[in-house]
Every structure is written in structure tokens, then in C-alpha cells.
Amino acid sequence: MAEAVYSTATLKDAGADRFDSLAGKVHPAILKALENMDYEYMTPVQSKVLSQLPTLQSDCLVQAKTGTGKTIAFLLPVLQSLLTGPAVPRGQVAVLIMSPTRELAQQIAKECDRLTACLPRRIECHTAFGGTTRNANLSRFMNGNPTILVATPGRLKDYLTEEKTVARFDNLRCLILDEADTMLEQGFLQDVRQILRLLPPKNTGWQGMCFSATIPDKIRDVLSTVLAKGYTSVSAIDASEPPTHARVPQFHVVIPTVQDTFRALLSLITFEIKESGEHPKIIVFGTTANLVALYAALFRGLPNALPVYELHSRLSQPQRTRTTDAFKVAEKGILLATDVVGRGMDFPNVTSVVQVGLPMNGEQYVHRVGRTARADKDGRAVIMLTQAESFFLNVNRQLPIQPYAHSAAILADSAAADQAAAILATIDEGTKQKGYSAYLGFMKGFMHKLRLSPEGLVAVANDLAILGMGCPEPPAMEKKTVGKMGLKGVRGLRPYAVFRDVFSALLSRCINARQCLHKAGATA
Numbered sequence: 001m002a003e004a005v006y007s008t009a010t011l012k013d014a015g016a017d018r019f020d021s022l023a024g025k026v027h028p029a030i031l032k033a034l035e036n037m038d039y040e041y042m043t044p045v046q047s048k049v050l051s052q053l054p055t056l057q058s059d060c061l062v063q064a065k066t067g068t069g070k071t072i073a074f075l076l077p078v079l080q081s082l083l084t085g086p087a088v089p090r091g092q093v094a095v096l097i098m099s100p101t102r103e104l105a106q107q108i109a110k111e112c113d114r115l116t117a118c119l120p121r122r123i124e125c126h127t128a129f130g131g132t133t134r135n136a137n138l139s140r141f142m143n144g145n146p147t148i149l150v151a152t153p154g155r156l157k158d159y160l161t162e163e164k165t166v167a168r169f170d171n172l173r174c175l176i177l178d179e180a181d182t183m184l185e186q187g188f189l190q191d192v193r194q195i196l197r198l199l200p201p202k203n204t205g206w207q208g209m210c211f212s213a214t215i216p217d218k219i220r221d222v223l224s225t226v227l228a229k230g231y232t233s234v235s236a237i238d239a240s241e242p243p244t245h246a247r248v249p250q251f252h253v254v255i256p257t258v259q260d261t262f263r264a265l266l267s268l269i270t271f272e273i274k275e276s277g278e279h280p281k282i283i284v285f286g287t288t289a290n291l292v293a294l295y296a297a298l299f300r301g302l303p304n305a306l307p308v309y310e311l312h313s314r315l316s317q318p319q320r321t322r323t324t325d326a327f328k329v330a331e332k333g334i335l336l337a338t339d340v341v342g343r344g345m346d347f348p349n350v351t352s353v354v355q356v357g358l359p360m361n362g363e364q365y366v367h368r369v370g371r372t373a374r375a376d377k378d379g380r381a382v383i384m385l386t387q388a389e390s391f392f393l394n395v396n397r398q399l400p401i402q403p404y405a406h407s408a409a410i411l412a413d414s415a416a417a418d419q420a421a422a423i424l425a426t427i428d429e430g431t432k433q434k435g436y437s438a439y440l441g442f443m444k445g446f447m448h449k450l451r452l453s454p455e456g457l458v459a460v461a462n463d464l465a466i467l468g469m470g471c472p473e474p475p476a477m478e479k480k481t482v483g484k485m486g487l488k489g490v491r492g493l494r495p496y497a498v499f500r501d502v503f504s505a506l507l508s509r510c511i512n513a514r515q516c517l518h519k520a521g522a523t524a
């Protein structure tokens with residue numbers, strides 16, 4: 001039997017409603033599944049959605065803090081509507097759930113399967129996301145009965161390029177945007193709009209549901225993309241409180257310069273391990289995949305370290321899924337991750353979340369912090385910024401981030417400095433080069449906020465490489481990459497030497513030629 005992670009006692013003490021009070025309103029097989037999951041009481045957002053929606057089919061915008069059970073809050077009404085409504089024609093998608101990341105799509109589908117496990121007739125919940133074999137997935141979708149589909153926008157768009165697939169959405173009854181604010185922000189909004197143009201129009205009557213822990217004002221204008229006028233707003237957050245949990249103490253460590261990152265990070269994690277009790281389970285968020293890979297290499301170099309997990313977009317999907325599953329059940333360990341798991345992911349019992357470098361915005365900070373203290377557990381959060389990046393604390397004064405008590409000790413920790421230098425000396429140049437290039441690419445977007453010229457940015461990155469990573473000289477950059485970053489001709493960058501460019505071009509031509517010959521031989 002799955003173990004409930006929300007403490008029954010806390011919910012009971014808070015006067016929460018029992019799930020069994022829904023008998024007669026919710027299908028008994030769903031109530032049975034909730035009992036099997038050991039969920040006895042509703043969390044506030046679950047009660048509010050069920051009691052405040054005019055009908056279970058009403059459009060709604062729902063806000064509740066991270067880790068408070070929003071997934072069940074949208075699955076319950078939707079499943080109940082499916083079970084009581086007219087039969088869905090075979091092969092048709094009646095409920096479409098969109099999620100920003102593959103890992104979250106998988107997690108939602110699993111929760112849905114658990115909720116429907118006791119039904120006498122199975123409701124199929126399919127997933128569609130990138131990094132998996134498209135054709136195999138698509139044929140499973142086309143040959144199956146995907147009443148519910150959980151999808152990321154990219155793969156869904158791809159599905160919708162074929163007429164026969166589009167026809168599978170003719171009977172759409174409900175569209176849910178999980179992490180709605182990010183789905184409606186630049187980046188995803190265009191995809192969502194394109195998808196909506198291919199789905200039945202809103203006036204065919206499908207229900208729109210938007211859920212998130214953060215609803216910034218800037219997305220209110222585009223909510224009409226999925227919600228009908230007069231939609232119901234449900235909030236389980238008091239407008240006067242910060243969007244993070246009061247029980248999560250939040251701290252900042254400000255380091256003088258970016259080259260202090262590695263030594264300070266090692267030292268900080270030593271303190272966080274001590275603060276985390278018997279089973280330290282820590283997530284360290286970095287800004288880009290290649291920097292996260294470098295941090296992972298650093299932690300792997302520690303003797304007698306906690307198990308190290310690494311999760312970002314540069315890994316294959318099977319690797320990502322394996323790591324996600326392993327870290328979910330891990331008792332202790334350090335997960336080095338990018339935002340592929342920054343939102344929505346439920347890793348039980350995370351004791352501490354550490355953020356290294358600037359989050360893209362205040363919302364991203366809140367969601368990352370929300371990977372700890374889920375379902376009423378305790379947790380801690382620390383953000384490590386350079387002096388120049390510390391403007392983030394000023395522009396996000398609503399966040400209760402206090403100075404870290406051990407900041408001075410971290411900066412004076414010479415043992416951590418020696419250890420970081422020794423490990424970095426063993427890390428291959430390629431990993432460092434990619435980290436350096438990733439840093440430049442990410443910070444380019446913050447150049448104005450940091451009041452840096454392009455030359456200034458390159459100088460900072462070079463200090464990171466030489467003084468921080470121990471590179472003998474700034475890592476060489478490919479011309480193409482420099483061009484894409486808009487840093488062409490900037491002083492301080494070291495382009496690949498011409499003969500090396502020519503040599504690598506020749507080499508890749510040779511490899512291509514060999515592959516062609518090989519293929520030709522194979523087909524002959």
C-alpha cells in the first residue's frame with residue numbers, strides 16, 4: 001500500500017474534510033483508491049476545488065502553495081465527470097493535461113493510474129513527451145483508447161501535425177494546464193496557442209482548468225486562451241503571506257565572485273548535510289545543464305560522499321527517467337539538477353534545496369524551494385549568489401530570505417577550497433569548457449542587470465574558468481557558438497585555433513564519408 005505523505009494528524013487537526021464524506025458525490029472506486037493510497041483527509045486545495053466550483057465541469061484558475069496536492073485536486077473532478085458523463089467514444093481523448101516537463105507528465109500519469117486503479121473498467125491514461133520513440137508512442141496512442149492524455153507541448157504539437165491524430169481530439173471535454181503560469185509565458189505560449197488552433201474551439205464547450213502555485217499578474221491577460229469569461233478563481237493562499245511555506249527557513253549566502261562558487265558550494269553542502277539530520281536528501285539547482293554536469297563531477301570527486309544524482313536536458317530520456325525514479329525513493333543523496341525538475345516534481349523527504357546562481361525570476365525561485373517541505377514535511381532552502389547577482393534579493397523582497405548563519409565560515413573554509421581545487425584538477429577539460437560556455441550563454445541574458453559590458457562578462461567568465469575551475473587559459477570557444485551568443489569579436493574570448501578548426505572540419509568530413517561508405521555497404 002502506498003504511504004500517505006501528508007500527515008493525517010496535521011490535516012485532521014486543521015479540521016480538514018474526510019474523503020469518505022464525498023460518498024455519493026464521488027465514485028466509490030475512486031474513494032477506494034484514495035483509501036488504498038492512505039489518503040484520509042483532503043488538503044485545503046482539494047476541499048476548495050470540490051466545494052467552490054459551481055459544477056465539476058466549471059472553468060477555473062486554482063492557486064495553492066507547492067506540494068499541497070494540486071494534482072489530486074484537478075484529477076478528482078475530471079475523473080468524476082468522466083465517470084458520470086456520456087460515454088467517451090473509443091479512441092478519443094476526452095481529457096488533455098499539459099505539463100511543461102517530461103518528468104512531470106510521467107508523474108501526473110502515474111498519479112492518475114493510482115486513482116483509477118479500482119475502477120471496474122480501466123480508463124487509459126497515455127503520455128506524450130519528447131525524448132521517447134515517437135513512432136512507437138504514436139502507434140500505441142492510435143491503437144489504444146487514450147481517454148486521458150498527459151503531454152508536453154512539443155510532442156503534442158508534433159502529434160497534431162497529422163490529420164488522423166487531430167481527429168482523436170474531436171470529443172475533447174477538458175483541458176488542464178498544470179504549472180499554468182509557465183505554460184502561458186513566452187516560450188510555451190506560442191506552442192499552446194498553436195495547439196489550441198488545432199483542437200476543437202472553446203465554444204464547443206470544453207472545460208478549461210489552470211493550476212499553479214504562482215499566478216503572476218502578467219499571465220492574467222492570456223488566461224482567456226483557455227478559460228471562459230466568468231471562470232471561478234480558487235485560492236488556498238492568503239494574499240498577505242509569501243508564496244513559500246512559512247515552515248521553510250530560507251537563507252542566502254553571498255560570495256564575493258563567481259570563481260568562489262565551487263569551494264563555497266562544497267562548504268555550504270557540508271553545513272546543509274549537518275542541518276539535515278540522519279537522512280540528508282538535498283537538491284542543488286544550477287542554471288544550465290553543462291554547469292550542473294560540472295557540479296555533479298565535483299561532488300562525485302568527494303571521498304565518502306552521499307550518493308550523487310544528476311538530472312538535466314543533456315542526458316537521454318531513459319537516463320532522466322531512471323534518475324528521477326531513483327531519487328524519488330532514495331533515502332539520502334544529492335541531486336544536481338536544472339529546472340527540468342524545478343516545478344511540480346514530487347521527490348519525497350527532500351531536506352534542503354540549494355540554488356546556485358540566479359533563478360530566471362521570483363516564481364522560479366518559489367517553485368524550486370517547493371521541492372522541499374512537501375505535503376507538510378519540513379525543509380530548508382539556501383540560495384548562493386555572487387555579490388553582483390545579489391540584486392535578486394532586493395527585487396524579491398516579498399520572499400523571506402535571511403542571511404545564512406555560516407556564511408563567514410563558508411568563505412573562510414580553506415579545507416573546502418583545497419578539496420575543490422584538487423577535484424577540479426581531475427575533471428576533464430571538455431566538461432570545464434562546456435561549463436564555461438554555458439555560463440557565458442546564461443549570463444548573457446543578465447548582462448544589463450549585472451551592468452556588464454560584453455568584455456566585462458567575458459572577463460568574469462574567464463576568472464571562473466582560470467581561478468575557479470583551474471583551467472590554464474580561457475577555454476576555447478567555437479566561432480559558431482560565439483556568434484550565436486552575440487559575442488563575436490569580444491576581447492578576452494579564445495576562439496579555436498584556425499588549424500584546429502580546419503583539422504576538426506576535415507576530421508568530421510572523414511567521419512561522414514566513412515559513415516556514408518559504411519551505410520552504402522550496409523544497404524548494398
Ligand SMILES: Nc1ncnc2c1ncn2[C@@H]1O[C@H](COP(=O)(O)OP(=O)(O)OP(=O)(O)O)[C@@H](O)[C@H]1O
Nearest residue numbers: 004005006039041043066067068069070071344375
Ligand atoms: N489528501 C492527501 N493526503 C495525503 N497526501 C496527499 C494528499 N494529496 C496529495 N498528497 C501528496 O502530497 C504530495 C504533493 O502533492 P502534489 O504533487 O499534487 O502537489 P502540488 O500542489 O501539485 O505541488 P507543485 O506545486 O510543486 O506542483 C504528493 O506526494 C501527494 O501524493
